[in-house]
Amino acid sequence: MNWYVTKLVFRIVSGDGNHPAQFDEQLRLINADTEKNAFEKANKIGREVQDSFSNAQKQTVKWQFVDVTEINRLHDLTDGTELHYQIHEAPDAELYIAWAHHRSALLTVNK
Template sequence: MSYYLATLVYEIICGEGAHTPQFEEQVRLLETGSRTEALNAAHEIGQQELLVWQFNNSAKVEWKFLGIKELISLPGFFHGAELYQQHREIEHAEGYRNFVKDKTIQLQHKQEHAIDSL
C-alpha cells in the first residue's frame, strides 16, 4: 500500500450566493494500492461530504465539491519525516514567538483525544 495526500476543494455557497466567493481546501491522507485508486478514493470522499443545511432557519449553506486540486505520493513514513513546511516573514516577531510558546503549552495540557489545528 502507498500513502497519498489529496487536496479536496469545496465552494461554500450561502443563500443565493450573492457574497464574496468562499472556498475550502482540505488535505486528506489516503492509503491505497495505486495513484488511480487514490484519485478514486479522494473523489468518493469529496462526493460523500457534500453538505447543505439551513442557517438560523433562513439562509441555506452548501458545501459544493469542486474537485481534487492536488495529489501527492508520499514516500515511506518514518519517525520525524517532514510532511509540510512554510516560511513566514512576520513584522511583529515577538508576538509570533509568544503565540508559538502559548500553542506549545496548550498542546502539552490537552487530552489525548483532542483535535488540534495544524
C-alpha cells in the same frame, strides 16, 4: 498499498451566494495502490462528504465539492514525516514572520 496526501477543494455557498467566494481546502490521507486509485478515492470522498445545512439565519449553506487539486505520495509514514508544504513569497519578511509567530501562539491559547 501506499499512503497519499490529497487536497480536496470545496466551495462554500451561503443563501443565494451573494457574498465573496469562499473555498475550503482539506488535506485527506488516502491509502491506495497507485496515484490514479488515490485520485479516484479522493474524488469519491469529496462527492460523498458534500453537504448542506441551515445556518443560524435560516439560510441554506452548501459545501460543494470542486475537485482534487493535489496528490503527494508519502514514502515513509513515520513521526515527523512531511505531509504538505507551500512556498510563500512575502513583500515584508518581518511581517510574515510576526504573523507566523502569532498563529503559533494562538495554538496554545485555551489548551
